[in-house]
Amino acid sequence: MPSARRVPARATPAWLARLVVVTALVGVGAGVGGGLVYLGLHTIQHLAFGYSEGTFLEGLLDAPPASRVIALALAGVIGGVGWYFLRRWGRRSPARTIVSVESAVGGRRMPGVVTLLNAALQVIIVGLGASIGREVAPREVAAWWASWLSDRAGVSARERRILVACGAGAGLAAVYNVPFGGAVFAIEILLAEISFATVLPALATSAIAALVARVVVPANPLYVVEKLPLQPQLVVWAVLAGPIIGFAAVGFVRLTRLAQNHRPKSWGILIVMPVVFTAVGVVALWLPAILGNGRSLGQLALTATLPVVVILLTTVVKTAATVGTIGAGAAGGTLTPSFAIGAGLGLTLGGIWELAWPGEPIAAFALLGAAAFLAVTMRAPLTALLLVMEFTNQGPDMLAPLMLCIAGAVAVGYVLERGRVTGVA
Structure with a gap:
C-alpha cells in the first residue's frame, strides 16, 4: 500500500485553484510593470531629445549635439543624488535595503518603496542616455509583485521561490516581448531546476506578461535583421x-x-x-x-x-x-x-x-x-x-x-x- 506521503497534504482542489490564480496574477502584474517601464523609458527619451517617432539613435542624430551632454549630465545628477539617499536610507535600516532579484528568490523580502524607487532611477538614467541595460528594472518590479502576492496568498516557501523567479522572468518577457526567453531565464538562471513545478508557471507567467504588455510594447522583433541563410x-x-x-x-x-x-x-x-x-x-x-x-x-x-x-x-x-x-x-x-x-x-x-x-x-x-x-x-x-x-x-x-x-x-x-x-x- 503506497504511503500517504506521496500525495502532498496541500494538493487539494482549493490549493490548486489558489496557485493557478496567484500564478496568473503574477503574470498580469509583470506585464503591467513591464509595460510601464517601456512607456516611462520612451517618454523620457522623447522628452530629453525632442523626437516623436523613429528609433532612439535617429532621435539623437536629429537633436542638437549638445543635448547629449546635457542629458547625460542631468542623468548623473539625478542618479547620483537618488542612489546616495536611497542607499543611505538602506544602511540605516536593513528593512529598507535594496534587495536583488537573486536574493529575493533566495528568500529575502523586497521592500516595496525602495524597490520601486530603485527601478525608477534606472528607467530615468537609461532614458536620458546612460550606457547600461534597462532589463533589471522590470525584473525587480515583477519579482517584488510576485513576492508581495505570494506572502498575501500564504503559499509555501518553495512555491514563493518559484513564483518570484517566474515573476522576474515574466518582467523580462514583458519589456522585450520575449515570452520564451523570459521563461527559460527564470528556469535556467534563477531556479536552475527543470521540473513540472518550475516549467509550467514559468511558461504561464511569461506568456501572460508578454500578452498584457503587448498593449504598449510593439510586437515586432527588437532588432530588424533579414532572414539569414546557412552557409x-x-x-x-x-x-x-x-x-x-x-x-x-x-x-x-x-x-x-x-x-x-x-x-x-x-x-x-x-x-x-x-x-x-x-x-x-x-x-x-x-x-x-x-x-x-x-x-x-x-x-x-x-x-x-x-x-x-x-x-x-x-x-x-x-x-x-x-x-x-x-x-x-x-x-x-x-x-x-x-x-x-x-x-x-x-x-x-x-x-x-x-x-x-x-x-x-x-x-x-x-x-x-x-x-x-x-x-x-x-x-x-x-x-x-x-x-x-x-x-x-x-x-x-x-x-x-x-x-x-x-x-x-x-x-x-x-x-x-x-x-x-x-x-x-
Whole structure:
C-alpha cells in the first residue's frame, strides 16, 4: 500500500485553484510593470531629445549635439543624488535595503518603496542616455509583485521561490516581448531546476506578461535583421570564433565585476556619477551609438550600416562607457550592452574572415557574436540562444551555427572562470 506521503497534504482542489490564480496574477502584474517601464523609458527619451517617432539613435542624430551632454549630465545628477539617499536610507535600516532579484528568490523580502524607487532611477538614467541595460528594472518590479502576492496568498516557501523567479522572468518577457526567453531565464538562471513545478508557471507567467504588455510594447522583433541563410563558411567561422568571443566576454565580466566592487560607497557617488556620465556624453558627440542600453549599437552591427572600423571603435568605447557607468554607482543590467558588444565584436571578426572566405551576409557574424558573448556574460547558453532568436526573429537555419559558437564561447568562459576560482588564471 503506497504511503500517504506521496500525495502532498496541500494538493487539494482549493490549493490548486489558489496557485493557478496567484500564478496568473503574477503574470498580469509583470506585464503591467513591464509595460510601464517601456512607456516611462520612451517618454523620457522623447522628452530629453525632442523626437516623436523613429528609433532612439535617429532621435539623437536629429537633436542638437549638445543635448547629449546635457542629458547625460542631468542623468548623473539625478542618479547620483537618488542612489546616495536611497542607499543611505538602506544602511540605516536593513528593512529598507535594496534587495536583488537573486536574493529575493533566495528568500529575502523586497521592500516595496525602495524597490520601486530603485527601478525608477534606472528607467530615468537609461532614458536620458546612460550606457547600461534597462532589463533589471522590470525584473525587480515583477519579482517584488510576485513576492508581495505570494506572502498575501500564504503559499509555501518553495512555491514563493518559484513564483518570484517566474515573476522576474515574466518582467523580462514583458519589456522585450520575449515570452520564451523570459521563461527559460527564470528556469535556467534563477531556479536552475527543470521540473513540472518550475516549467509550467514559468511558461504561464511569461506568456501572460508578454500578452498584457503587448498593449504598449510593439510586437515586432527588437532588432530588424533579414532572414539569414546557412552557409558552410558560417559554420566554420562559428567554431573558430566562439572561443575568441568567449575570451573577450570573460574580460568584460571581470571588468564589470571590478567596477561593481569599486563603486563609490557613500557621498563619493555625488561627484563620481555626474563626472563619468558627463564624460560619456562628451564622447557621444562623436559616437552617439554608445548612449542608451545598447540597442543602437546592436542594430548598427547587425545591419553593418557603418564601416567595420567605426563599429569596432564604437564597440570598444561602448564597453568602456558601460563599465564606467557601473563603476560610477549606477544600478542596471548588462543584457543589451552585452548583445551590442558581442555583435560589434562578431562583425569585426567576420569582416576579417570575409577577406579570406567571402560570401556570407556580414549580419550573420554579428548575430553569432552577440549570442556567444551574451551566453558567457549571462552564464546561460540556453537563455542567450532563445533571447537572440526572439530578438531578431531568425529561423531554424541559424540554430546550428549559433549553438556551435555559443558552445565554444561558454567552454572557454567556463575554463577561464574556473581557473580564476582555483587560482590558475
